[in-house]
Amino acid sequence: MKYSGCPFCAKSNLKYIYPEISDPENVYAFNYVYCSNCDIAYLNPFPEESDLIAHYGRYVEEAETQDVAEFKIDGVRKRIIDYLRLSEKSDRILDIGCGKGETVYCLSRDGYAIDGIDPYFVPRYDNAGLNERIHTKRIDEAGFPDNHFTVAMMWSTLEHMSDPMALLREVSRITAPGGRLVISVPNFRTFQHRLLKKQWPGFGPPEHLVAYTSRALEKLLFEQGFKLEKRFSDPIYDQWMLKNSLYRYFQETVKKGAKNKQASKDFNKIERLLVGLFSFAFVRTEALVGRYSTSNMVFVKL
Ligand SMILES: [Zn+2]
Structure with a gap:
């Protein structure tokens, strides 16, 4: 466990909003604190990287029993991908925090150039091509060239990242000008959060380290050279x-x-x-x- 200041502004004037939320196994108690400077909430202390690797191991085991033929892209993910009008010839796509690799599998099957990266996921599929496209490392260890990708995607990823500032800087470096960045993340400033309080699923220790408001995220991304183009709802x-x-x-x-x-x-x-x-x-x-x-x-x- 690592106590720290805000992951964005490093200020440490902590305001505890939900002390002692339990993880699903009731092993640890977690505290969420709020940074009024950045308008975000974050877990404090953050779990250690080794604990996270052990925790995410369960998904790796789960994935091993899954048949990749069942992977599909649906819901808002499909609507956004349709909106992007990807090109098989000119787009280079990166799925950051790709998990089991559903999106990597489906888009590469359809002929698109896509890679996935996830520090917590080791692919062990029978499909060698799929394994090769998924990199088990942190994005700052991958050494992707400057302005390389035309589309970067983070589906339910950003809230899991222990160094979001470094991640966003790196995403900015490797995304080409005019390229797009997709982010799907729980929105902290919603009625659901007000209604459910600490039961709000946007909090989910030990996995969800940071809870963002849409506006805070827009500001953080703007500082990294990204402008909001479109927002999608996902009522279902x-x-x-x-x-x-x-x-x-x-x-x-x-x-x-x-x-x-x-x-x-x-x-x-x-x-x-x-x-x-x-x-x-x-x-x-x-x-x-x-x-x-x-x-x-x-x-x-x-
Ligand atoms: Zn802050």
């Missing part, structure tokens, strides 16, 4: 997240003792209908005023 995903959070909340508070991991199973049809209707109305209201629970943003490199 946001609704699904809210529903699950509500089930877990009611499971803990009302149905004490219920142990079902798939929390919705502890609720009857009418309760499920009510949770569904509430989540639908809540997320649509958020979308109406532009406060999406997940920020899905496309930036252009100036």
Whole structure:
């Protein structure tokens, strides 16, 4: 465990907003603090890198049992990729924090030049071509050339990164002028966060180290030479997240003792209908005023 100042401005006037949130296994207690200078919340202390590698190991094991033929790109990811109008000939794509490599697999299968990088994921697929395209290292260790990529993507990645400032600087260096950067990250300043407080899924120790507001992110990216081009909403995903959070909340508070991991199973049809209707109305209201629970943003490199 490493106590530190803000990962962006290094100031250490810590304001504890949610002390002692437990991780899913209730092994450690984590504290989220807020930096008013940057308008972000972050985990303090950060877990050690070795603990994170051990933690993410479970996904590597999970991935080994998965058939790559089942990989697909759908939802907002598909809408954004369609919007980018990728070219098989001229685009060089990098998926940062590619995890199991779904996007790398699907886009390379469709003929695009894409690489993936993830310090926590070791690919062990039967598909040698796929393994080669996924680099198990930190981005600053990869040595990509200046202005190399025309598209950089970070799907649910930035919130996991322990040195986001260095990451954004490196992404700026390797992205060509006119190139695009896609970021999908939980939005800290939303009604969902206000409603769910520390149960908000944007907090997720030990994985989610930083919680960003859309505006803070726009400012940080602008300082690195990126301008916001388009914002996408993802009401279906946001609704699904809210529903699950509500089930877990009611499971803990009302149905004490219920142990079902798939929390919705502890609720009857009418309760499920009510949770569904509430989540639908809540997320649509958020979308109406532009406060999406997940920020899905496309930036252009100036
Ligand atoms: Zn700060």
